[in-house]
Amino acid sequence: MPSNRRKLSEGPGLWIPERPSLGGKQQRGLSDDDRAALAAIASTVSFAKGVQIFRARDKAGHLYLLLQGVVKTYATLPDGSTRGVGFNFPDDLFGSAAEERHALSAEALVPGSLHKIPIPALEAVLRNNAGLGLALIRRLEDRLLDQHRHLLLLGRGDAVGRVAMFIALLERMERVSRSSHAPWLYLPMSRSDIADFVGLSLEAVSRAFTALARDGILKFRAKRHFQVTDRAALQALIDNTPPDAAKPRAKRPRRTAPAPAG
Amino acid sequence: MPSNRRKLSEGPGLWIPERPSLGGKQQRGLSDDDRAALAAIASTVSFAKGVQIFRARDKAGHLYLLLQGVVKTYATLPDGSTRGVGFNFPDDLFGSAAEERHALSAEALVPGSLHKIPIPALEAVLRNNAGLGLALIRRLEDRLLDQHRHLLLLGRGDAVGRVAMFIALLERMERVSRSSHAPWLYLPMSRSDIADFVGLSLEAVSRAFTALARDGILKFRAKRHFQVTDRAALQALIDNTPPDAAKPRAKRPRRTAPAPAG
DNA sequence: CGTATACTTGATCAATGTCAACAAGGGTGG
DNA sequence: CCACCCTTGTTGACATTGATCAAGTATACG
Numbered sequence: 001m002p003s004n005r006r007k008l009s010e011g012p013g014l015w016i017p018e019r020p021s022l023g024g025k026q027q028r029g030l031s032d033d034d035r036a037a038l039a040a041i042a043s044t045v046s047f048a049k050g051v052q053i054f055r056a057r058d059k060a061g062h063l064y065l066l067l068q069g070v071v072k073t074y075a076t077l078p079d080g081s082t083r084g085v086g087f088n089f090p091d092d093l094f095g096s097a098a099e100e101r102h103a104l105s106a107e108a109l110v111p112g113s114l115h116k117i118p119i120p121a122l123e124a125v126l127r128n129n130a131g132l133g134l135a136l137i138r139r140l141e142d143r144l145l146d147q148h149r150h151l152l153l154l155g156r157g158d159a160v161g162r163v164a165m166f167i168a169l170l171e172r173m174e175r176v177s178r179s180s181h182a183p184w185l186y187l188p189m190s191r192s193d194i195a196d197f198v199g200l201s202l203e204a205v206s207r208a209f210t211a212l213a214r215d216g217i218l219k220f221r222a223k224r225h226f227q228v229t230d231r232a233a234l235q236a237l238i239d240n241t242p243p244d245a246a247k248p249r250a251k252r253p254r255r256t257a258p259a260p261a262g
Numbered sequence: 263m264p265s266n267r268r269k270l271s272e273g274p275g276l277w278i279p280e281r282p283s284l285g286g287k288q289q290r291g292l293s294d295d296d297r298a299a300l301a302a303i304a305s306t307v308s309f310a311k312g313v314q315i316f317r318a319r320d321k322a323g324h325l326y327l328l329l330q331g332v333v334k335t336y337a338t339l340p341d342g343s344t345r346g347v348g349f350n351f352p353d354d355l356f357g358s359a360a361e362e363r364h365a366l367s368a369e370a371l372v373p374g375s376l377h378k379i380p381i382p383a384l385e386a387v388l389r390n391n392a393g394l395g396l397a398l399i400r401r402l403e404d405r406l407l408d409q410h411r412h413l414l415l416l417g418r419g420d421a422v423g424r425v426a427m428f429i430a431l432l433e434r435m436e437r438v439s440r441s442s443h444a445p446w447l448y449l450p451m452s453r454s455d456i457a458d459f460v461g462l463s464l465e466a467v468s469r470a471f472t473a474l475a476r477d478g479i480l481k482f483r484a485k486r487h488f489q490v491t492d493r494a495a496l497q498a499l500i501d502n503t504p505p506d507a508a509k510p511r512a513k514r515p516r517r518t519a520p521a522p523a524g
Numbered sequence: 525c526g527t528a529t530a531c532t533t534g535a536t537c538a539a540t541g542t543c544a545a546c547a548a549g550g551g552t553g554g
Numbered sequence: 555c556c557a558c559c560c561t562t563g564t565t566g567a568c569a570t571t572g573a574t575c576a577a578g579t580a581t582a583c584g
Contacts (some may be wrong), residue, residue: 466572
């Protein structure tokens with residue numbers, strides 16, 4: 001029984017609660033002190049595009065703090081295919097702090113650099129720096145929230161809905177990494193990477209982008225450069241809200257086959 | 263450019279690396295000391311079946327350590343539908359330690375009890391107990407791994423594959439919670455709960471169970487009581503391995519499923 | 525024992541995966 | 555600087571699968 005509950009109004013469509021910047025502390029990322037503490041025991045590494053930072057099953061032993069660039073983490077399935085698990089932007093922390101071996105592989109999508117933090121040294125620091133421990137716990141919870149969003153994204157059955165959510169997710173990530181609200185967004189990953197992440201075929205992703213552009217929600221300047229031109233419509237897709245009377249410009253994302261010869 | 267397509271044989275089909283019990287420490291869960299430290303500042307609460315432990319958007323403030331019973335956590339979408347995010351078994355820790363408000367809701371599937379740990383007290387303890395902090399970090403990473411598995415599960419396009427993975431996941435959870443290898447498994451959640459979790463309609467879940475039983479992979483004693491009768495076949499489904507000239511039924515996987523829409 | 529709930533089974537339809545070309549872009553080398 | 559080529563991305567057609575609507579059956583609980 002689909003009890004059509006009324007929309008829980010609260011801001012522009014919820015999703016996972018945006019982090020309310022607890023207590024006015026640092027919005028995101030580590031404090032300067034914490035960052036310094038980590039840098040003190042870390043080595044800095046630069047990497048080129050396409051480089052593997054680490055591979056699943058390699059013994060772990062390090063935590064990684066991304067300084068520049070974009071790194072994707074992914075799992076390799078028994079049949080050889082891969083599933084994108086996360087995209088990391090500057091200031092993101094990835095790798096296992098506690099596990100024996102890496103559960104995922106990490107690959108650079110664009111050139112960049114990172115801090116490589118040895119776990120033993122980290123543990124030593126943690127014993128005398130409870131604050132850093134709390135900071136790490138917070139970062140882990142942040143990542144957990146990211147995964148929740150990813151989970152919800154994958155829960156969507158329709159391709160455009162997934163891609164719409166992905167766009168929102170990407171915007172959030174880019175925005176927090178470099179706190180700019182530039183209109184143009186860049187996709188550092190290929191359609192295939194996106195497909196892996198959102199659980200669709202790359203063709204479906206391509207079609208979804210095309211549809212979003214056709215409906216005036218996105219505008220592409222190049223294959224990987226675009227901007228959101230109708231944020232309300234995008235949010236409606238994310239919220240899975242049918243174009244109610246509330247919407248002035250009604251774009252019907254589905255149900256109308258574009259060039260469907262079917 | 264990865265030239266995949268070749269099965270990376272290694273053990274009985276991988277998935278996410280099973281935690282290799284690092285250094286011989288406690289296999290899972292907190293040490294007795296850590297548990298005691300938490301119990302000292304916690305209040306104990308019993309709950310009936312169906313009770314809401316907390317709801318999304320409620321202000322957080324507590325961490326929960328499950329003592330008995332099973333608790334599911336889920337997110338409520340703007341349209342009112344829900345998505346299962348996790349099932350918690352005894353010894354699992356849930357709730358937010360750092361967030362201002364709960365991102366999820368939690369509901370008891372069967373009667374049980376839990377420790378309710380106030381965050382402020384927890385932080386106070388953490389400042390003098392770095393070991394506990396490390397333990398919590400490990401638990402968080404455990405949860406992160408659970409989410410990876412869930413992510414991979416949702417990546418599967420075919421219903422039986424998803425359900426097969428769910429079974430494996432459930433077995434793992436039950437097994438670690440009460441370290442028994444009893445042949446019969448109990449499903450503490452409804453088909454609807456499962457559907458929510460695996461991202462399928464409850465009918466699809468029902469059909470998948472029927473199919474698994476028909477193929478002799480599962481055997482049901484009751485709607486919610488069953489045992490795995492052909493573990494190899496189950497693993498083959500999970501690994502997405504084509505039936506090696508033995509199975510009459512052909513299983514062709516897809517990528518993703520269609521969905522609600524409206 | 526009876527009713528509400530949970531679960532199963534059936535039929536139809538829309539959506540995506542897959543296979544297959546094709547177009548566009550970026551980079552390399554002459 | 556231009557031609558060429560390989561990779562990336564787009565578009566098309568069809569088959570398969572699960573969502574949906576709709577009954578029907580078993581189970582739990584009072």
